[in-house]
Amino acid sequence: MSESHAIPQGVGNTVAAHVRLAITIQKYNPEIDTHPHDEIYHLEVPRGLTILDALIRIKNEQDGRLTFRYSCRSAICGSCAMTVNGAEQLACRTSVRQEWERYGDIRIAPLKNLDVIKDLAVDMRSFWEKTQAIVPWLLAETSPGAHPSGMNTYTFHNVDACIMCGACVAACTSHEADRRFLGPAALAKAYRFVADAREAEDARTARLAALQEPSGMWDCTRCNFCVQVCPKDVQPMEAIIRLRRAAIDRGLTHTEGARHVIGFRDLIAKYGRLNEGIMPLKVIGLNLRRFLDILPLGVRMLLKGKVPSPLHPSIKGVERVRAILERSGPRSDVSHLRPNVVDHANRG
Numbered sequence: 001m002s003e004s005h006a007i008p009q010g011v012g013n014t015v016a017a018h019v020r021l022a023i024t025i026q027k028y029n030p031e032i033d034t035h036p037h038d039e040i041y042h043l044e045v046p047r048g049l050t051i052l053d054a055l056i057r058i059k060n061e062q063d064g065r066l067t068f069r070y071s072c073r074s075a076i077c078g079s080c081a082m083t084v085n086g087a088e089q090l091a092c093r094t095s096v097r098q099e100w101e102r103y104g105d106i107r108i109a110p111l112k113n114l115d116v117i118k119d120l121a122v123d124m125r126s127f128w129e130k131t132q133a134i135v136p137w138l139l140a141e142t143s144p145g146a147h148p149s150g151m152n153t154y155t156f157h158n159v160d161a162c163i164m165c166g167a168c169v170a171a172c173t174s175h176e177a178d179r180r181f182l183g184p185a186a187l188a189k190a191y192r193f194v195a196d197a198r199e200a201e202d203a204r205t206a207r208l209a210a211l212q213e214p215s216g217m218w219d220c221t222r223c224n225f226c227v228q229v230c231p232k233d234v235q236p237m238e239a240i241i242r243l244r245r246a247a248i249d250r251g252l253t254h255t256e257g258a259r260h261v262i263g264f265r266d267l268i269a270k271y272g273r274l275n276e277g278i279m280p281l282k283v284i285g286l287n288l289r290r291f292l293d294i295l296p297l298g299v300r301m302l303l304k305g306k307v308p309s310p311l312h313p314s315i316k317g318v319e320r321v322r323a324i325l326e327r328s329g330p331r332s333d334v335s336h337l338r339p340n341v342v343d344h345a346n347r348g
């Protein structure tokens with residue numbers, strides 16, 4: 001801890017009514033700054049003060065130029081998401097004292113991997129464009145007000161609790177590597193409609209077909225960070241896995257992601273364990289260009305003795321593994337149902 005972060009009172013005294021804490025805020029005004037920089041503010045912090053309360057007090061009492069977003073102050077609107085001590089959180093439900101007691105420091109920065117407009121306010125346009133891109137409305141055959149039997153709140157696996165705060169997108173490693181990736185929030189929103197029993201079956205298949213394109217559902221690397229940071233327990237990665245399962249169930253299997261899943265399953269069924277020597281060929285399928293793409297890597301691995309042997313026997317008791325897979329059921333093929341999502345929306 002640097003000298004400037006020293007706390008004159010309250011260190012280690014978790015019952016003190018007030019402690020004077022140093023709060024570091026990343027500031028950036030593109031009109032005058034070339035780079036973001038940190039500024040330190042000192043504040044008397046009573047127990048129960050949230051990060052958002054602290055920011056409002058700093059703005060009112062010390063720095064009127066400090067910029068950040070908020071609205072509801074009740075973890076409902078999603079507008080106060082930011083990075084607190086390295087983690088994406090809602091400022092209005094994050095306790096200053098608890099953060100201090102846990103980390104011995106309070107560092108506040110804007111959401112990562114989104115362009116900063118000023119200080120803690122980020123540009124959410126790409127977030128909303130991606131939400132718009134997944135066609136965020138029901139493509140229903142029946143009246144949207146109708147509730148088919150068997151449909152209840154569990155149908156959506158909590159994805160309908162999303163408050164669109166952007167924390168998951170900021171934490172997403174795939175989005176960090178490729179900003180075109182649709183991202184966990186938009187994909188979880190798409191699942192909300194795929195899971196809705198009122199969605200027309202051909203529209204659902206068309207929706208899944210669109211989502212399997214590059215930068216879509218198969219670009220998630222399952223790092224799980226979106227699940228960890230979501231303030232509403234939406235579990236976007238689980239929704240993405242359900243989307244993938246639904247796509248494969250409908251015969252949408254031409255992507256490398258889908259072939260990886262199917263190839264994995266087939267190899268486990270055959271050998272009882274993964275055959276890494278064959279797996280790459282399962283993934284690329286009968287694609288000569290992709291084969292030539294990976295050939296140099298394969299040759300280099302071969303020369304270094306890193307290519308696993310494709311010839312190995314099945315494990316003992318493989319029949320039991322096959323029985324388990326058998327119970328998971330066969331895949332259906334309805335790949336002929338691939339109408340255009342937008343066409344269907346226009347018909348509605």
Ligand code: FES
Pocket residue numbers: 069070071072073074075076077078079080081090091092093
């Ligand atoms: Fe609305 Fe924090 S201000 S979620």
